[in-house]
Amino acid sequence: MKKWVLAVCALLISEHVMCWGFYGHRTINNMAVFLLPPEMLALFKPNIDYLTEHAVDPDKRRYLVAAEGPRHYIDMDHYGTYPFAELPRQYSKAIAKYGADTLQSHGVGPWWLQKMIGSLTDAFKLKDKNRILKLAAETGHYMADLHVPLHTSSNHNGQFTNQSGIHGFWESRVPELLAEKEWDFWIGRAAYIPDPLTYTWERVLESAAATDSVLKFEKQLTEKFREDKKYSFEWRNGKTIRQYSSAFSIAYDRRLNGMVERRMRQAILSVASIWFTAWVNAGQPDLVSLVNQEISKEDLKEFELLNAAWQKASTLDGHE
Ligand SMILES: [Zn+2]
Numbered sequence: 001m002k003k004w005v006l007a008v009c010a011l012l013i014s015e016h017v018m019c020w021g022f023y024g025h026r027t028i029n030n031m032a033v034f035l036l037p038p039e040m041l042a043l044f045k046p047n048i049d050y051l052t053e054h055a056v057d058p059d060k061r062r063y064l065v066a067a068e069g070p071r072h073y074i075d076m077d078h079y080g081t082y083p084f085a086e087l088p089r090q091y092s093k094a095i096a097k098y099g100a101d102t103l104q105s106h107g108v109g110p111w112w113l114q115k116m117i118g119s120l121t122d123a124f125k126l127k128d129k130n131r132i133l134k135l136a137a138e139t140g141h142y143m144a145d146l147h148v149p150l151h152t153s154s155n156h157n158g159q160f161t162n163q164s165g166i167h168g169f170w171e172s173r174v175p176e177l178l179a180e181k182e183w184d185f186w187i188g189r190a191a192y193i194p195d196p197l198t199y200t201w202e203r204v205l206e207s208a209a210a211t212d213s214v215l216k217f218e219k220q221l222t223e224k225f226r227e228d229k230k231y232s233f234e235w236r237n238g239k240t241i242r243q244y245s246s247a248f249s250i251a252y253d254r255r256l257n258g259m260v261e262r263r264m265r266q267a268i269l270s271v272a273s274i275w276f277t278a279w280v281n282a283g284q285p286d287l288v289s290l291v292n293q294e295i296s297k298e299d300l301k302e303f304e305l306l307n308a309a310w311q312k313a314s315t316l317d318g319h320e
Helices: 002-013 021-033 038-044 048-061 066-072 091-098 100-106 109-126 129-145 166-182 196-224 246-255 259-281 297-317
Strands: 231-236 239-244
Touching: 021 048, 021 129, 021 166, 021 259, 038 129, 038 259, 048 066, 048 129, 048 297, 066 100, 066 109, 066 129, 091 100, 091 109, 109 129, 109 196, 109 259, 129 259, 166 196, 166 239, 166 246, 166 259, 196 246, 196 259, 239 246
Parallel strands: none
Antiparallel strands: 231 239
8 A cells, every 4th residue: 555655656746857856956055055154154064964965855755745846846837928927926916816726736936945945044043053954955955946947847847848858857967967077166155135035036037938948959959869869778776777868968968058057056056145145134143153063863863754755766766
């Protein structure tokens, strides 16, 4: 019975796949730490491994919590055409206009992020190290997701245009292939964000505006590449995995003119900036005194639970 439930869950969630991939999320949280001011680095740098590892907790939670999925995206195309003026940016107004069910079924990413930012700010005020780190890691995840163009489209995995797999291609395969070799993550400093909601919607609109190119260029390249040149096969963990070939991935990246790198850089800056903003809005509490507080037993337990659910589910649906 349990297995059956998990299998169904896995099928449901594989619709909105993994977000930036684990590699991308970990890299974004990790690099964001280096953009922080020294007062924050005092706590964040010694805990950089935690922030990196827990960058993917919200994706693991999808295997346990039904409401988790819609927090990672918003199908903007459901609300007309760019710049989607008919969709109120404030949650209370959007819910009044469309109702909670519609919002849930088309994703609540931008609004959920505001809730997370509020909770992170409160954790800073309380000087609660466990909550600061946990909420910072997860706020980083939700912020990063909204920088992925296909997280703002109902055609999130190319399922309406015969481009199945494009989601992971853009956000996992391309960064995994190129980020370390070619991309520059030297970004500068976190900046204070006076109005996080407006800032969030600006990033969402950038993502939505990029969706057409993401889909169109893959289609154009597919016409140029023979099937056996588009994909390659790799032996991984005792299984043969079909993936987009290096040649196809590089050609796609060139055609996108560095879009994936640009969005990843923007995500790093946004994550660092929202951490910084939450800390400033909490009154810039002293974090040095928190460095030696231990991670709580409850948090360790929750992490084990998430991990166990994710590992079980990923063997069922084939996610790495
Ligand atoms: Zn996600």
